[in-house]
Amino acid sequence: MLGTYPDVSLAKARERYxxxxxxxxxxxxxxxxxxxxxxxxxxxxxxxxxxxxxxxSERYVGYVVARLEGDIFPEIGSRPISELTPxxxxxxxxxxEQRNAPEIAPAAAPELRADPALRRGQ
Numbered sequence: 001m002l003g004t005y006p007d008v009s010l011a012k013a014r015e016r017y018x019x020x021x022x023x024x025x026x027x028x029x030x031x032x033x034x035x036x037x038x039x040x041x042x043x044x045x046x047x048x049x050x051x052x053x054x055x056x057s058e059r060y061v062g063y064v065v066a067r068l069e070g071d072i073f074p075e076i077g078s079r080p081i082s083e084l085t086p087x088x089x090x091x092x093x094x095x096x097e098q099r100n101a102p103e104i105a106p107a108a109a110p111e112l113r114a115d116p117a118l119r120r121g122q
Contacts, residue, residue: 041084042077071096 002013002020020030039047045068053061075092076084 039081040078041081042073044081045073045077 002008002016005013008016023030023033049061049065049068056064072092075095076088079088
């Protein structure tokens with residue numbers, strides 16, 4: 001929904017309309033974007049994981065899930081994705097390094113960077 005008059009000006013409604021059209025041209029569902037903004041990181045990441053796991057081995061998927069559940073979700077999983085910043089992801093990776101698992105931090109990076117839309121809340 002673009003908004004109702006007089007709460008939303010005609011100019012603002014047009015702006016929202018054009019943004020939705022740009023998303024559609026890029027193959028992105030504007031409704032899904034709006035829903036994703038309100039999700040916490042863990043919910044959005046699990047939705048991404050359900051899509052991503054196709055074509056990956058069960059063992060690798062299990063490894064990724066274990067890293068997310070053991071290292072990432074406890075740090076940022078409950079936070080709304082619209083509020084997350086790059087520093088939140090960096091801090092999560094640093095905590096992995098601080099627990100003497102420096103080889104896991106770079107390995108977790110692909111999951112943290114997996115979907116830029118997850119990080120931006122889009």
